[in-house]
Amino acid sequence: MRLLVCLLLAGCVTEDPQVLCSEALDGAGKDPTWWRLDDQLAHVHGVKLFHGHVPGVQLKIETLERVLQAAKDYQLPVIRYDQIADTHRPAIAIAIDDNAIDDWYALRPLLAQYDAHLTFFVSRWYQQGPQQIDELMQLAADGNELEPHTVNHMKPLTYVADHGLDAWLADEVDPSIQVMRDHGLEPQFFAYPFGERNDELDAAVLARVPYVRATGSHCKR
Ligand SMILES: [Zn+2]
Secondary structure, X not given: OHHHHHHHOHHHHOOOOOEEEEXXXXXXXXXXXXXXXXXXXXXXXXXXXEEEOXXXXXXXXXXXXXXXXXXHHOOOOEEOHHHHHHOOOOEEEEEXXXXXXXXXXXXXXXHHHOOOOOEEEEOOHHHOOHHHHHHHHHHHXXXXXXXXXXXXXXXXXXXXXXXXXXXXXXHHHHHHHHHHHHOOOOOOEEEOHHHOOOHHHHHHHHOOOOEEEEEHHHOOO
């Protein structure tokens, strides 16, 4: 049964289907590195997760466009993270993290061109002005997903070591979930800043949302 679950969900990259692992798109996508990404896209099993940061800076627009075009060419649906559990065929999910909201908003024509919806993991919501909040709500209305990425993007393991788990949850996690609920959203995922996690943090966060996302060396193996 575990093998079946592994085959059906993105969990093939983790032991735990609630702890998903994403690969960074930052700095990728330019020749000569494109061949590796293209090879991955050509051989996707389950749901392959990608994430990037500021569009046009770390995450090149041409990279995003190239991935969206390749997904189309390989007939891979581009799904949101909250669709992963119900997706039982090869697909990709693309997230963009943090709070470059004006730059996210500027992606709307590209996303419309490919009829693609992304997942945006939002940190520092409280620092955003009314225009940025409106942009977030429009992105959500377009069919994109907004999910929490903590309040101040502190390093989780360092913060817990310095202040304790309860303080991290109270300061960094719970308000980032609550502000979304206050805006009518229902968070399903939580992305760890810097991907940093351990089993203790997973247990605490998974009591609040059904799934968490890790990255890089912090992925559960
Ligand atoms: Zn981040």
